[in-house]
Amino acid sequence: MCGMTTISTLGSHCALQVLKGAKDEGFDTLLVCEKKRERLYRRFSFIDDLVLVDSFKEILEPKTRSRLKERQAVIIPHGTLISQMDSSQIESLDVPIFGNKWILRWESDRNMKEKLMVESSLHIPRSLASPSDIVGLVIAKRHGAAGGKGYFLATSKSDYEEKRDKLIVQGIIKGDADLYLQEYAFGVSAYLQYFYSPLDDKLEFFGVDRRYESDIDGLGRIPSKEQIGIDKIPSFNVVGNSPLVLRESLLDEVYSMGERFVEAARRLVSPGMNGPFCLEGVYDENAKFTTFEFSSRIVAGTNLYVEGSPYSAFLYNEPMSMGRRIAREIKNAEKEGRLQQVVT
Ligand SMILES: Nc1ncnc2c1ncn2[C@@H]1O[C@H](COP(=O)(O)OP(=O)(O)O)[C@@H](O)[C@H]1O
């Protein structure tokens, strides 16, 4: 057992990887688990305890919080935390959260997100202030970590309005305010996974994945003749991830983009981009990267590399998943009496 800290997370997204990594580093583990998933998570011996809830929102209730505090839990935030709670609810949690909980608001709000990417001098797609500005191909995206559900492509204002109205009828959005319009970036998608440690001021590039998003990634199987006859609006709902390695000549720029992001976050959102994050974008025909968004916490694409990735293998002589790297950081911080520096 490491110190008295228990590593805890919500039962979804990358919980298995996170708690397996915590156990490998010698921590006690605790899962906040919805009752409907109890049977699934009981299968894994590295999960020491479950706190059963009807909904993840119960984490905000005094009863759940005191159970977590009793165990000296540190919560590892992931996409489910962000999609199930709004930013002020997350910020109000008095259980320590690994990394910087204040930056999660910058992830959820697409306008703040854009500001941080601009501050990082990343090459980003143009955003559109109004549907009347649509020329060429644009993507309409929802705020928060909606996971691509209800996102759509449009080529004109009327095309946009027709699709928007369908989503309103389906109850997925309320109106224009729920959508952020961004130029579509052409190329090959890549999701760059990083870890930044404030303990030794070091950035590690951990891996890269691609996402399989339904329906958009299934369209290639349908010949154009049939595609034209289909009325369905394809969405970008992520279903899974597959691995990728980059041309080695791209790595230097991968590191500088990550470093610029860390520096910008330090300026705008104290205490900065501590822990795992991801820059998401596409490489164009000149292998130039356009970042269409970021995640300021662990991404599910790291689930590919439970035994380490082609990049973590260059940094560690042992299998190092992102989940394990997080636990290692907490362990190192505890050893040096600096736990407060890696949580908020
Ligand atoms: N500007 C863009 N150009 C091309 N594809 C995009 C763009 N923005 C988003 N996408 C696609 O939509 C998906 C979801 O968008 P993203 O901004 O990552 O939102 P989320 O927060 O839901 O992950 C991406 O994984 C990618 O496939």
Ligand SMILES: [Mg+2]
């Ligand atoms: Mg994304």
